[in-house]
Amino acid sequence: MEFGLTDKLCKKIKLDTLQRPEEQEAAFCWEVNFDIAFRKMIIFIVNASSRFAVIAYGISPGDLRKNLPGIAEGLIRQAMRDCIGIPETAIDAYFDAAGEAKLTKTHGKKAVGNMTRLMMDAPCWRVPVFTDIVYQDEMTDIANHEIFKDGPRDRDYRVVMEKMVDDLMRLGIISKEKRNMPRGASYAQLKQEVMKLQMGAEPSEDVAEYLRGGINESRWKHILTEDEAMELHNRLNELR
Structure with missing residues (x-):
């Protein structure tokens, strides 16, 4: 290389x-x-x-x-x-x-x-x-x-x-x-899923799995407030 x-x-x-x-x-x-x-x-x-x-x-x-x-x-x-x-x-x-x-x-x-x-x-x-x-x-x-x-x-x-x-x-x-392997969730997808979760909707299966797998916490600071992050965390735990 x-x-x-x-x-x-x-x-x-x-x-x-x-x-x-x-x-x-x-x-x-x-x-x-x-x-x-x-x-x-x-x-x-x-x-x-x-x-x-x-x-x-x-x-x-x-x-x-x-x-x-x-x-x-x-x-x-x-x-x-x-x-x-x-x-x-x-x-x-x-x-x-x-x-x-x-x-x-x-x-x-x-x-x-x-x-x-x-x-x-x-x-x-x-x-x-x-x-x-x-x-x-x-x-x-x-x-x-x-x-x-x-x-x-x-x-x-x-x-x-x-x-x-x-x-x-x-x-x-x-x-x-x-060839058609699943790709990681894009940033735009993740933001959409956050909105869905906050509204009580079910996330798409692949993105939910990606979210549950863990994401660098510093990234979420740019999308969510601390209260929103806690709400999202609790919502994801309910889906496990």
């Missing part, structure tokens, strides 16, 4: 020289860049093949310099699990197939252009940066629902996360039977 770092990021984390990319399989290559929000770094990690993206906030330059591959792997694992619903065994198989992580230069103009476009689009989403959590689940979810042109024909448009699943199928990491 290769992580292609931009010159801007290398300068920020004080990395002097990087080798040229060698990996031929674009699905195992990721581009990494950053921007600044509230005086801290917001990291963009984008797959060179599918454009599957992970967005994180508040990681220090020093931590990235010491362990960028480990940090990136953890974030990618979380996005694959929460955003698409990839089974843990398939995620392990993907990283095993990708091999040892290396830091390299970026993987060409197209891959960098895709990442740059994502970074330009992100401010237009009108989504807040949650400064008390690292993995930006709402921004990551929106990025992976983006539609892009993936072929010469007018109708060759794809959703980013579907392209990622197709790459995993092509590599033999997941089977065709898992």
